[in-house]
Amino acid sequence: MNTQPQATAASGSPDRSDMFSRVNAGRVSNLIVEQIRLLIRDGQLIAGDRLPSERELGERFGVSRVTVREALRGLEANGLVTIKVGARGGAFVTAPTSEQVGEGISDLLTFSVVEPGDVTEARQIFELGIVPLVCRRADEHDIAELLEICDRAEATLETENEYPVSLSAEFHVRVARAAHNPAIELLARSFHGPILMSLLRAQESDPKVGVVGTREHREFVEAVRMRDVAAATAVMTTHLARTAERLRQYKAEGAGGNEAGGGTLGNRPLRE
Numbered sequence: 001m002n003t004q005p006q007a008t009a010a011s012g013s014p015d016r017s018d019m020f021s022r023v024n025a026g027r028v029s030n031l032i033v034e035q036i037r038l039l040i041r042d043g044q045l046i047a048g049d050r051l052p053s054e055r056e057l058g059e060r061f062g063v064s065r066v067t068v069r070e071a072l073r074g075l076e077a078n079g080l081v082t083i084k085v086g087a088r089g090g091a092f093v094t095a096p097t098s099e100q101v102g103e104g105i106s107d108l109l110t111f112s113v114v115e116p117g118d119v120t121e122a123r124q125i126f127e128l129g130i131v132p133l134v135c136r137r138a139d140e141h142d143i144a145e146l147l148e149i150c151d152r153a154e155a156t157l158e159t160e161n162e163y164p165v166s167l168s169a170e171f172h173v174r175v176a177r178a179a180h181n182p183a184i185e186l187l188a189r190s191f192h193g194p195i196l197m198s199l200l201r202a203q204e205s206d207p208k209v210g211v212v213g214t215r216e217h218r219e220f221v222e223a224v225r226m227r228d229v230a231a232a233t234a235v236m237t238t239h240l241a242r243t244a245e246r247l248r249q250y251k252a253e254g255a256g257g258n259e260a261g262g263g264t265l266g267n268r269p270l271r272e
Helices: 028-041 054-061 065-077 098-111 116-137 140-160 165-177 182-190 192-205 211-225 229-252
Strands: 081-084 090-093
Touching: 028 054, 028 065, 054 065, 065 081, 065 090, 116 165, 116 182, 116 192, 116 211, 116 229, 140 165, 140 211, 165 182, 165 192, 165 211, 182 192, 192 229, 211 229
Parallel strands: none
Antiparallel strands: 081 090
16 A cells, blocks of 8 residues: 555545556456556545546556446446436445445355355354354344244245245344344345355255255244354254255265266255
C-alpha cells in the first residue's frame, strides 16, 4: 500500500496522474481490471472515489476508450465500481456486496477439488460452533421461518414420498441467519452450493435421506426456541454425523472414486 501523501489537484481531489500505468500485452481490458482491482485492494482507491473519465483513463493506460469501457463493465460486473450517467456521472469505486463475496467463495469451493466429506467435516466445525449464538439470538421471526421450512419438507415427503435436499441446504443457511451475525451468514451462504452437492451424494448412498433429518430439523428448532444449547447441540451433532457416515459409505462403495467419475464437488453434475 502506498503510504506516501498524495498531491492534491486544483479540484480538491487526490492527484492520481501517476497511479495508472500503460498496458500493452494480453487481453488489455483484463489487465486494466486487474490494475484497478489491486489499487482498490491496496487502499489507493477507496469506496466513493470517482475514477478519471474514459478519455483520461485511455490516455493513461495507452488504450482506446472502447477498451476502457470494456474494462469498466468488467469492474462493474465484479461489484468493484458503479457506473452512473449524467453530468455528475462516471465510474465510482464501490465495495462488493456480501452476496457477491459469498458467490465468489462458493464458486471457489464448488470448482475446486473438494470432497463431499470435507464439506461435511467443515460443516460439523462451523455449524456446531454457532449453535450457542443461534440459541441466544434467534427471535420469533427466525423460529417461524425455520418451522416453515420444516413444514414444506414434511409436506413434500407426504405427497411425493421424496425429499428434496435443497430444503435441507436452505434450512441450514437459515439457521446461520438466526445468529444475527453478517459474517456468519456470509460464510453459510457461501457454503450453500457445496452443502447441496454433498447432500445429493449422501442421498445417492441412501435414497431415504431426509426422513429422519426433517424430524431432527424440527427438534433443533424447538431446542432453539427453548434456548437449550445442550439439546440443540446434541441434535445437530447427531444430524451432521449421519450425513458424514453416508458420505463415507458412498466413497467406500466406489461411487466417489475419481476413476468412477470423481468424488469431488467440482466439475460434476448435481445428479448422476
